[in-house]
Amino acid sequence: MTGTVLSKAKPMKRPEDEPTGPGPTRSERISALAQQHGALVTLVVAVIAASLSFDTFLTGDNLENMAVSSAFLAVVALGMTFVIITGGIDLSVGSLFALGGVLAAWGSQYGTAVALLLPLAVCGLIGLVNGLLIARSRLAPFIVTLAAMLGARGILLSITDEGSKTYLVDKDSFFATLGQGKLLGVGAPVWITLGLFVAGAVVLRRSRFGQYVYAVGGNEDAAALMGAPVARTKVTVYTISGLCAGLAGALNAAWLVSGVTILGSGMELEAISAVVIGGTLLTGGFGFISGSLVGVLLLKVIQNVINQIGSLDSAYQQVVSGAFLALVVIAQTWLGRRRRVL
Secondary structure, three states, X not given: OOOOOOOOOOOOOOHHHOOOOOOOOHHHHHHHHHHHHHHHHHHHHHHHHHHHHOOOOOOHHHHHHHHHHHHHHHHHXXXXXXXXXXXXXXXXHHHHHHHHHHHHHHHHHHOHHHHHHHHXXXXXXXXXXXXXXXXXXXXXXXXXXXHHHHHHHHHHHHHOOOOOOOOEXXXXXXXXHHHHOEEOOEEHHHHHHHHHHHHHHHHHHHOHHHHHHHHHHHOHHHHHHOOOXXXXXXXXXXXXXXXXXXXHHHHHHHHHOEOOOOOXXXXXXXXXXXXXXXXXXXXXXXXXXXXXXXXXXXXXXHHHHHHHHOOOOOHHHHHXXXXXXXXXXXXXXXXXXXXXXX
């Protein structure tokens, strides 16, 4: 009887046992670092140059004014970062910022809770509607948020009698303290903004929702195939954007102790500029929360330097900011193509 010879079974190879391809080249690493940290390097150079050129740049009052004024734009840019990473855009944040400020000033007469919750509820609801129309009805984000921008501005004019009525905040109220109070010599809005950015960074980098945000921005069809809730993610990011704009407006009203109706015009463009300058791609799928904060600070430093010069009109701020944004987008496009070629 001839016995069968059983061959010795070979152990199954695990994926991690397979040889991996070569790591990123030096050129790829340099391109990635430039894309991620270029704005920070530029900010450091700009601060050093400004401090050497102007004696008043590094004074306590000037730094405090820049920090507080940056805080409101930074909160708006925080929400915009989530939107742009998904490949969307939100043009309504400037109007929501102004609307949130007026609603907060009006609601402050009924207490701090109303002053904060009212703008959050209204602006968050508008953001939710934007998200539903974009995600569920598949309408273009540009058109939907443009309509929301006009609608929010119309609501603002309606409740302020075409801008002729200005609601004031009691200077002795706790709500005013949120805007004008200080902790360790730093304005309360700055601390609130830093806390929001830390929370936003944790959500974007460490949560499943953050993974969905990047996945939707990278390739929406692929994200849907791997089980990501594409529509829900889009609705959420536009809601976050609306909430951030409303909160920024409320904090600004507390700082100014009034709801100024003319604010927020063009703020959506500033927020988009800050996010893109900070390294987030307009095409989606790539971006950083910290980069958006650096982008805001860089814009404010440029504006402050122009004010320090004194002989230049404020219109030059827009010219310089626009030119700088164009250079950043060109650099991002070039770096992205270089990384793909390499």
